[in-house]
Amino acid sequence: xxxxxxxxxxxxxxxxxxxxxxVTKFQHVKPGKGPAFVRTTIKNVLSGxxxxxxxxxxxxxxxxxxxxxxxxxxxxxxxxxxxxDMTTYDQVNIPQTLVGDQAKxxxxxxxxxxxxHDGTPLSVELPASVILTITHTExxxxxxxxxxxxxxxxxxxxxxxxxxLFVGEGERVKVDTRDxxxxxxxx
Numbered sequence: 001x002x003x004x005x006x007x008x009x010x011x012x013x014x015x016x017x018x019x020x021x022x023v024t025k026f027q028h029v030k031p032g033k034g035p036a037f038v039r040t041t042i043k044n045v046l047s048g049x050x051x052x053x054x055x056x057x058x059x060x061x062x063x064x065x066x067x068x069x070x071x072x073x074x075x076x077x078x079x080x081x082x083x084x085d086m087t088t089y090d091q092v093n094i095p096q097t098l099v100g101d102q103a104k105x106x107x108x109x110x111x112x113x114x115x116x117h118d119g120t121p122l123s124v125e126l127p128a129s130v131i132l133t134i135t136h137t138e139x140x141x142x143x144x145x146x147x148x149x150x151x152x153x154x155x156x157x158x159x160x161x162x163x164x165l166f167v168g169e170g171e172r173v174k175v176d177t178r179d180x181x182x183x184x185x186x187x
Contacts, residue, residue, distance in 0.1 A: 003063050005038045005055040013045065013117075015062040016053075020045040020117060022066075028057065045115070045122045067116045073106050081106070081124075083114060094121050102126050104159035105177045126177040131186050132156055133172050137163065150182075 008014075012023045025041040036057035043050045045066075055061070071083035071092060080093045081103070094114065096103065098121060105126060106112070113125040137153035150162040153173075161175055163182045172186035 003061055005057055005059045005061055007061070007063070008038055008040060008055075013064045013066045014042065015064050016042075020064055020066075020122065021051075024050070030057075045117075064117060066122065068113050069116065070111055071114045073108060073110045073112055075108060076103075083112065083124075092121065094124060098122070099124050102177060104157050105130050105132070105175060105180070107132070107157060128178070129174050129176050129183055131172050132159075132175050134163070134167065134169055137167065137169055139168070 006028075008023055008026050010023055010026065014021045014023065021042040022045050023040055024043050027039045028036065029039055030036040038055045038057055040053050040055065041050060042053055069085060072086055074082045074084050074091070076082075077093065079096050081096065081099055083092045083094055084090070085092065092114070099106070102124065107130065110126065110130065112127075115122045115125075132155040134153045135156050138151055149165050151165055152160050153163045153167065154160050155173070155175065159175075159180065161173075161180050161182055163173060167173060167182075167185070174183040174186060175181070176183055
């Protein structure tokens, strides 16, 4: 059975001109005059580039199957990261370029979602937030500002984040892995 643009859903992976694109947003539009169409926002699976694209309704499309597996980060090995599948205990090497800036929030034992297509890793997705220990921060100075202040702090992975003045060394804080922002202390 051939698939058409009417089968597009969020998370679908399309093969356009030999490249894989994941649908992040779609909308079927039926104007009062003229043919119906599908407006989509798609993200290149390999490069991360986001594009708005419009397809005619009913147009034949090539959909791809992408396998999402939960793997546990084990250790860094040169220019790649080693992840372990906790069900089969297989180790998978994933290049540093796929992990990107997220690496500064990965601790050993972190469960990540890794997307595969035909056995090739495409992307690595960390949990939305992680708990990290602050290894270094200056003591907060009170009184010389007009609003609630922040200060730089280094966490155990080596990443530098901004934290409120009351947070000290050795405290465990929750960090957003998408932008590195402070979300609060560990409960």
